[in-house]
Every structure is written in C-alpha cells, then in structure tokens.
Amino acid sequence: MMSDRPFRRATDLMEAEIGDELVALEPAKGNCFGFNSVATSVWRALAEPRSFDQLRDALLDEYDVDAEQCSSELRTLLEDMEARGLIEPVP
C-alpha cells in the first residue's frame, strides 16, 4: 500500500550521469543501481521531500504520458525504490 506521506531519500549515493540516466553506487551497502530517465527524474526531485502528487505532476510536465499511466508507473517505481532502501516515507 503506497504511503500518503511525502517521500524522501533514505540513503547517500555516489552518482554519475549518463545522458539523462544515472548510475549510482551505495557505499554503505555495496549496491550498484542503474536508473532509467524516469527513475533519474524522480531521484533528483527527491533531493527534497516530495509527495506522490508532486512527483507525478513533475513527470507529467516532463514526459508525454497520460495521467493514469503516469500514476501507475510512478507507484510501481516508488515501491521498487522503497523496497531497495533508496527512499522512505517521511515520518
């Protein structure tokens, strides 16, 4: 169940940009992540805490996608990022 609370970054990453994508290392856990352009946009937006609606609206401004599809894919992405310990709901 997706939290209604805003999300924030839950870890520090070493990052390198590859065009509009990102590759990141998590020194604390030894993980490596490859972000596609949407995940990169979300990660960058989460430099400050953002609600689901704020993240979705930013993506709608950036990408040519309908609101329903955007919400669905953003929900999946946030769940994945939370499961990987990259983000967390703001307490």
Next chain:
Amino acid sequence: MHFTLHSNLDRVQAKRQFATSGWVSLRPFIADDQAELLRAHLLERDDWRLRLRDLDGHYFDLSTREMESLGEAKMAAVRAMIAPKAGQQGFGNSHSRIRIIDPDGRREETRNILCDFGEFLFSPPVAELVSDITGVAGIDFADTFAARYDPGDYATNHNDGIDERKAAFVFGLTKSWRVEWGGLLLIHEDEGEGEVRRGLVPAFNCLNLFTVPLPHSVSIVAPFAKEPRLSITGWYYVDRAERYIEHAMSGSLNEGKE
C-alpha cells in the same frame, strides 16, 4: 583431481631468491596438463563477480548479469567513480572473483577442480615447500580465490599485511600475454609513490610467492588486451588447518551440491 608439484622445481634456488628479495617465481609449478585443466575450467565459468573497492574502503560486488543489465556506458561510469584520483591515498581495486576457500576455512566453491587445487595448495607437500622457501614454520592453510582481470581492472599499492597472513601467492594461468597489455604484478620499494622494484608479467603455470607485508600493485589492464589475466590467488597462514577440517566436517556452504 589429484595435483602434483612439478618435478623440475628448484627448491634451493627458490629459497635463496626469496631470502634476498622477498619473492620468488616458481615456474613451472605443477604439471602443465593439470594447469591446462585449471585454465580451461576458469575460461568456462560464467559466475564471476566483479569486485570493486574504492580508496575509502567501500566494496561493491556485481554479478555478470548485473553488469550486462547496466551496459557498457554505465559500467564505465562505475569504474570511473571508484578509480583512484590524483593525490588520493589508499587501496583500491577492480577485478572479478570466484571464491574457492575463505579465510575462515569455508569452502564456498562447489567441489570441483578449483576446490581440489585450493586444498592442494595447503596439502602437506606444498605447505612444507612454502614453509621451507619462506622460512615460516608451520604453514598449514591457504585461503584462495580465482581472479580475472579484464581491461580496466587494477589493484593499487597495498601490502596484504592483515589477518595474520604469512605469505601471499599468485598462481598464474594466463597465456600469450603481452607486457604492453599491463596487468603486471608490480613490487614496490615502499608504500608510497616510490620506485617499482620489479614487474612480473602474467604467465602460465607460474606461482609467484611473496612475503607479507610487501608493497605491491597490479597495473591496469589495457583496453586492447585480448586475453583475461587469470590466476588463483590467496594467502598462507599457520595453525589454521583445524578450521578447515571443522568446516568440512560440519558442512560447508556448498556441501551436498556435488
């Protein structure tokens, strides 16, 4: 598989060189056909894991699948992020590994030719040979891993002097190497940025044995290297044989998978 030391090993000469320089190359080390089988096995393996360490001591571990998923551009960026920067000190490295026997005596490798060779390296004839050459009495255990250096891989200057290690070894299984491809085992004069005393070119069926601590590095493998730099590497210890026996008897991580 049963391994045997090569009949042409010159123990007296090896002992003399080790005493004066702190290292020696034993070549050939085992029968060539046995070394060929080890090399063939390593070339067939597809479960190597890339192990990266930045100079701040952070480790990163990637499977072949993860690397393929990231793609060449992102992998190049990963390597660049952890690469040594000018003026930066510390130990960093990049190479692929298959663990054979870990320092606590756990055999992580499904029993096969690598495991047999790992055990051979601290079997009585080899342990006694290493004790004789190094002057370290009581050597009875070695932890081992297979190492593959591909283009871009390297190890910065370090001395291996941790965890009660008594001697280090690199058993080369590399063929047709060119010195211009890099991957040299460089023995340094000191821990800093001083002179290199000797560069050992990757070779086949050659055991480089050196004292611990001894400053050394592996020079970066050139992008145009056409072969992987293959070796079986590790460290010798004293009074650790019981650990291995205990783990083997109680069941190691891969027992029952043969």
